Amino acid sequence: MREVLLTFLLIASTSAFDFSCGDPVYKPDLNENSNNVVPFSWPWQVSLQAKRGISYSHMCGGALIDPTWILTAGKCINEGMKYRVVLGKYDLTLTEGSEQYIEPVKMISHPMFNPKCITCGFDLALLKLSWPVVFTDKIRLTCLPAAGEELPDNYTCVVTGWGKLNAKGPKPRKMQQALLPVVEHDICSRSDWWATNVMDTMICVGGYSKTACEGDPGSPLNCFGSDGRWYVNGVGSFTGSYPCNTARKPTVYTRISAFNSWINDVSPSSSIILPDLHFCASSKL
Structure with missing residues (x-):
């Protein structure tokens, strides 16, 4: 009984943490003269890796928008290839101990996307993971913008x-x-x-x-x-x-x-869209 209670309390204590989108534990360095990333300061960034032979290699990026959904580009998806999503990564050449490796069970490109015409638009895809991620200080969600939101020039x-x-x-x-x-x-x-x-x-x-x-x-x-x-x-x-x-x-x-409507239709479990967001007229981070 004690073990069951402890498990319940652990799940309850992490639930609120899981769904706090767009708030990294490790704050990014926003020095415009540097390309260096504070390790794990973009905890929703994933590495989409394709299997070639017996090993996997980085092919595309993506963003974690829901415990079981990754947002990426349609051009990154090839139905004939095997993929895995790697979360909690900073250095692709090291085993850092923070990684989670999850294969997608669904890969859904936007129905209007044409891989032979990237400039025709609709270059978007959603990957459903085999199981929900385990959230940590190095793996968190990003937020989706409100429908129709457009950023001002020079933002x-x-x-x-x-x-x-x-x-x-x-x-x-x-x-x-x-x-x-x-x-x-x-x-x-x-x-x-x-x-x-x-x-x-x-x-x-x-x-x-x-x-x-x-x-x-x-x-x-x-x-x-x-x-x-x-x-x-x-x-x-x-x-x-x-x-x-x-x-x-x-x-x-x-x-x-x-594409908010399409994202909601494909991944109805997602509750990360915050509709009342307003971006400032300009932003100098």
């Missing part, structure tokens, strides 16, 4: 992942970050920017001297809300055939607030 967000920092450099073993400004759609769709390649269901970030680079598809665009929580306002979609950090060719993210 500073943080891109995270294990992608290249420059075109000629290697992929890092440790998670990296970059503070990047949002570029409003009217600018990003100009002929000398991305022109008609960007839709209003996308978010452009960077494009002046720094962007997210190769290896970042599916990784979250983390934006700080006026309520003091972090939100996944986008997932990495494309940078085109241009080298990393090309001027006027910002990284393009799928805008999550354009």
Whole structure:
């Protein structure tokens, strides 16, 4: 009886912790001159790994939005491959003791997504995990923005992942970050920017001297809300055939607030959307 009671108390004590989205235990360093990540300061960032031969390797990023659901890019999903989701990671080359390895049982791309036309939009997918994650100080949820929410021009967000920092450099073993400004759609769709390649269901970030680079598809665009929580306002979609950090060719993210209904339909158990969020007119983190 005592063991049963202790188990019940443990579950009850962790329940409130589990669903506190967008509030990392280890606070990120928001120095815009540094790409270094405070270990585990983005605890919803996951590594989506594909099996090649007998081993797995990092392919895409993703964000934990529910105990059993991962948000990533549609381009990251190939039905013929075997995947695992790795949570609680900082250094991809080390066993850190905080990891959880969970295989997805469902991989659902948006029905309008066309892998042969990434710029056509709808580059979004949901992965259902085989079992719920066990929440720790290094594994937590991010929040989803309110439906229709659009970030103002020059709003500073943080891109995270294990992608290249420059075109000629290697992929890092440790998670990296970059503070990047949002570029409003009217600018990003100009002929000398991305022109008609960007839709209003996308978010452009960077494009002046720094962007997210190769290896970042599916990784979250983390934006700080006026309520003091972090939100996944986008997932990495494309940078085109241009080298990393090309001027006027910002990284393009799928805008999550354009797909709240679809996310709710696919993962009705999710209760992480906070509808009363308002982003400030500008943000200098």
